[in-house]
Each structure stands twice: as C-alpha cells, then as structure tokens.
Amino acid sequence: MSRILIIISCLFNFAFSTTNQDLIWNKGETLITFLINHNINKDVYFNLSKTDKELCTEIEAGIEYRLIKADNGAVLHALIPISEEMQIHIHYKKGQYVLDIIPVIYETKTELLTFKLTSSPYQDIVNFTKNKHLASEFIKAFHKSINFKKVHEGDVVALKYEQKVRMGRYYGSPVVLGAFVRPQHQDEKYVYQNPDDSLYYDEKGKSFSSVLFRVPVAYKRISSDFTYKRFHPVLKYYRAHLGTDLSASVGTKIVATSNGRISHFGVKGGYGNTIIINHDGGFKSLYGHLSRYNKQLRAGMSVKQGDLIGFVGSSGVSSGPHLHFGMYKNGRAMDPMKIVKSTKKVLSGITLQKYLKNANSIKKELEISLLKNGTPFKLDEIQIFSPIKK
Ligand SMILES: [Zn+2]
Structure with missing residues (x-):
C-alpha cells in the first residue's frame, strides 16, 4: 500500500514484537479503503455518528500517519491526523477494533x-x-x-x-x-x-x-455550529464539527465565498459532492453535501466571489438538505461565520x-x-x- 517513510523503531517485549511505521496517506485513499486494506471491520466507521463520519473525511492526502503493527502484520494502533489538533485512533482491544478521536499532544x-x-x-x-x-x-x-x-x-x-x-x-x-x-x-x-x-x-x-469572504448561500438557519476539539465530559471523547451547517432547500444556489481556484471538484467521503476552493493568504473554503454542481466548472478553474458553483443537497452523510461550509487557514479549520463577518x-x-x-x-x-x-x-x-x- 503506502510508501514506507521511516521505520522508527522496533520495540520488543516478552510476547511479541511490534513495529512502528510512519506512512503517507495516499491520494484517493479513504478511511474505508484503509480499513479494508488492513482487515479492520468496517463497522468501526459505520457505527460512528454523522458528525464523526464527517470528521473522518478531513484526512488529507499527503499527511503522515503512524501504524503500530504486531509481528504477524496486524494493526494494533493507527494514528491518523485529521487536523493539527485531533487524530483518529484505531486500536485493537478485547478482540475487536475501536475508533476514537483523540487530541494530538504538542x-x-x-x-x-x-x-x-x-x-x-x-x-x-x-x-x-x-x-x-x-x-x-x-x-x-x-x-x-x-x-x-x-x-x-x-x-x-x-x-x-x-x-x-x-x-x-x-x-x-x-x-x-x-x-x-x-x-x-x-x-x-x-x-x-x-x-x-x-x-x-x-x-x-x-x-x-x-481576501474578503461572503456567506455562500441564502440559508434558513444554522443547523450546526463550528466546534473545535470540544471534550465531551460524559463520553470522555473529543468531538468537533469543522464547519458550519447552513440549512436551505434542495437546489438553493451556492456561490464562491471569494475569488480563488478550484482544488477539489467531486465526491469527498462523508461530505458527498464537494467543492474546495483555494484563496490567497493560505485560505481554503469547502462546500459539502451538494445536490448538483455548476457543470461548467471543474478542478483547476478560477472563480470569482459570488460565482455560482453548485446547489444545496443532502449527498454524503447528511440528515437533511444543507450546505456544510468549511473555512481553513494554512490547513487549520476556522469558524467560517467569524471569517465571513469580518468582511469590513x-x-x-x-x-x-x-x-x-x-x-x-x-x-x-x-x-x-x-x-x-x-x-x-x-x-x-x-x-x-x-x-x-x-
Ligand atoms: Zn457539517
């Protein structure tokens, strides 16, 4: 599968040896393909909440992730970053695999x-x-x-x-x-x-x-706010929603938040039909769950602020028609509504x-x-x- 960058170390204990591998997440690889390739039950993904399924879509091609394997090749731990602050942790516990979202320590x-x-x-x-x-x-x-x-x-x-x-x-x-x-x-x-x-x-x-940004859709209400690395006190679990969900009827027009160049145009895991636009200053905007695209567009094309890019839908992991609107700066997810408010x-x-x-x-x-x-x-x-x- 992936290219092996460095085999950092081999730790030995009395029962078996483990191997640490730092690997690069390949383009086109998804969490599902990863689970299949490593013989991990896909239910660890399918049993997740809708929000966590969206989070698993945040894995970027090119990131470095770590596997800890037993000597028979089975994965004992996988640590896959989904942002600078959070990572997916899949581990083998009492005969089955478990998936948690845990903080990155730095x-x-x-x-x-x-x-x-x-x-x-x-x-x-x-x-x-x-x-x-x-x-x-x-x-x-x-x-x-x-x-x-x-x-x-x-x-x-x-x-x-x-x-x-x-x-x-x-x-x-x-x-x-x-x-x-x-x-x-x-x-x-x-x-x-x-x-x-x-x-x-x-x-x-x-x-x-x-670089100034505008709200990309005439929405009815915000159905889910942006939250970053929120610790759930009861479940002892990190939750996050790396964008704002703007609910609107199917077919409502979605426009580019600012001038930029389309870097992604197609299905992206839990986000369904997705467009990503790169802007000056290290900013990036993401539009998820589209029903349809503006068919005149494709990856690599430039768009101006306010250009029609697609239509609201419910594709991917979604419980109702809405736009998942994400904003990132230098790869770090930001609260989109704070950024669009600062258009002064x-x-x-x-x-x-x-x-x-x-x-x-x-x-x-x-x-x-x-x-x-x-x-x-x-x-x-x-x-x-x-x-x-x-
Ligand atoms: Zn969302």
Missing part, C-alpha cells in the same frame, strides 16, 4: 524575535529559527504593504509568533501575532493578527488583506477596541525585546513536520 511556544537585518527579512528569519514556514508567514502578513526589496542592512525587524512543537520538531503552521519593520529611510510598518478572524490589520485596525476592511466598535488593546501590548513587548535583543528558541534537531499538506 506544546505551543510563544517567542519574540528582534534583530537588525543582515540579508533579507526572509533569510534572516530562516537563519535565526530554521523555520521557513515562519519566514513566509511573516512576509505574507504584511501583504505587500511594504516593499521588502527596499529594506536594507541595519533596518530593524521585530516579530512575536507562536509555533507548535511536537516530539522535538516544529509542528503545524506558525502564527505571526504581531510584527514591525523599521526601515532607516521609510516609514515603519506594523501588522497584528486579529484573534477573532485570523486576518492581519495595521496599527489602526485597517485590513491588509484583499476597517475594524470598528468593540472589535476595534479589543484589537487595539491586544496590538498595543504586543507592540510594548516587541519594543522591550528590541532593547534586550530578544532571540528566538532553537530546537536541537529541526525538521519541519506538518500533518497538514501545504
């Missing part, structure tokens, strides 16, 4: 990095942190508001960022919380991420991003006040760090590892 490090340029901001950040994803997120955050070709040696760069670390490796997507560039011969530029919508704004609360180019009211308070405290931290020359954390052995394919 640490989040928040760091300040301030320095005077020696080459380019991108290259200097890579040199300091060995983290290319962080360097490109820093450049993206400014969204062309600064010409990085016109910054020079000696100009000041400061950033506050978050990076997940798992088993001694960078994990998932870094988040730039705030940053500034202070060139010697140009105005300084600030950028801060608004925690509410993950978009970047300047120090006055004006959006840098040209300038923050105002309480949102602005909250944003400015947060921005000012980050600015202060960066100024203090600059005086002390704050340096970032470095891992001894650095490998970029992400469960989410870029």
Whole structure:
C-alpha cells in the first residue's frame, strides 16, 4: 500500500514484537479503503455518528500517519491526523477494533524575535529559527504593504509568533501575532493578527488583506455550529464539527465565498459532492453535501466571489438538505461565520477596541525585546513536520 517513510523503531517485549511505521496517506485513499486494506471491520466507521463520519473525511492526502503493527502484520494502533489538533485512533482491544478521536499532544511556544537585518527579512528569519514556514508567514502578513526589496542592512525587524512543537520538531503552521519593520529611510510598518478572524490589520485596525469572504448561500438557519476539539465530559471523547451547517432547500444556489481556484471538484467521503476552493493568504473554503454542481466548472478553474458553483443537497452523510461550509487557514479549520463577518476592511466598535488593546501590548513587548535583543528558541534537531499538506 503506502510508501514506507521511516521505520522508527522496533520495540520488543516478552510476547511479541511490534513495529512502528510512519506512512503517507495516499491520494484517493479513504478511511474505508484503509480499513479494508488492513482487515479492520468496517463497522468501526459505520457505527460512528454523522458528525464523526464527517470528521473522518478531513484526512488529507499527503499527511503522515503512524501504524503500530504486531509481528504477524496486524494493526494494533493507527494514528491518523485529521487536523493539527485531533487524530483518529484505531486500536485493537478485547478482540475487536475501536475508533476514537483523540487530541494530538504538542506544546505551543510563544517567542519574540528582534534583530537588525543582515540579508533579507526572509533569510534572516530562516537563519535565526530554521523555520521557513515562519519566514513566509511573516512576509505574507504584511501583504505587500511594504516593499521588502527596499529594506536594507541595519533596518530593524521585530516579530512575536507562536509555533507548535511536537516530539522535538516544529509542528503545524506558525502564527505571526504581531510584527514591525523599521526601515532607516521609510516609514515603519506594523501588522497584528486579529484573534477573532485570523486576518492581519495595521496599527489602526485597517485590513491588509484583499481576501474578503461572503456567506455562500441564502440559508434558513444554522443547523450546526463550528466546534473545535470540544471534550465531551460524559463520553470522555473529543468531538468537533469543522464547519458550519447552513440549512436551505434542495437546489438553493451556492456561490464562491471569494475569488480563488478550484482544488477539489467531486465526491469527498462523508461530505458527498464537494467543492474546495483555494484563496490567497493560505485560505481554503469547502462546500459539502451538494445536490448538483455548476457543470461548467471543474478542478483547476478560477472563480470569482459570488460565482455560482453548485446547489444545496443532502449527498454524503447528511440528515437533511444543507450546505456544510468549511473555512481553513494554512490547513487549520476556522469558524467560517467569524471569517465571513469580518468582511469590513476597517475594524470598528468593540472589535476595534479589543484589537487595539491586544496590538498595543504586543507592540510594548516587541519594543522591550528590541532593547534586550530578544532571540528566538532553537530546537536541537529541526525538521519541519506538518500533518497538514501545504
Ligand atoms: Zn457539517
């Protein structure tokens, strides 16, 4: 089946040996094909709730997953990431297989990095942190508001960022919380991420991003909200719904939430007939359970915001006609309704006040760090590892 990347180790005990395998999830592979290939009873999938069946559809081709096998080749454990924070855990227990959704254990490090340029901001950040994803997120955050070709040696760069670390490796997507560039011969530029919508704004609360999103359907009501890694206190189980269900009659028109390029056009597991559109700034939108597609479209084509892409239906795992609307940034599922609400180019009211308070405290931290020359954390052995394919 899959290509074997690394056989990490063989653990021995008195009864039998087990083998750990880190593998890559193939394109076209589904949880069902995985279960069939490994002689695991398909009921572990069919017995799941509708929401968990949808979650199992979130496995992305290209992600790394782990198998722990007995010496006879039988799977004892399978750990398959479905997001940066959750994974499917299939394990053999008392003569049968069990499927759980469990959290991925990682640490989040928040760091300040301030320095005077020696080459380019991108290259200097890579040199300091060995983290290319962080360097490109820093450049993206400014969204062309600064010409990085016109910054020079000696100009000041400061950033506050978050990076997940798992088993001694960078994990998932870094988040730039705030940053500034202070060139010697140009105005300084600030950028801060608004925690509410993950978009970047300047120090006055004006959006840098040209990527703005709209609600893709005239819906009757929200039948299921977005929830991320919610622990069920009674069932002791993690539940999540990585999108918003917008109920509407069969055949209601669905439009593209923003300009972009279609990256998926066809059936996608529990989501049924599905369209995925990639947008600028690392955003991706997903439309599930369609009854029909706009037949003029196919994968690879560009669409504009408001273009008809398909019609509401109930295909896949669905109890009634609705659109499952998902939004992702750098592969991380976001609350779609928060993102579509932020279609204003300038923050105002309480949102602005909250944003400015947060921005000012980050600015202060960066100024203090600059005086002390704050340096970032470095891992001894650095490998970029992400469960989410870029
Ligand atoms: Zn849904």
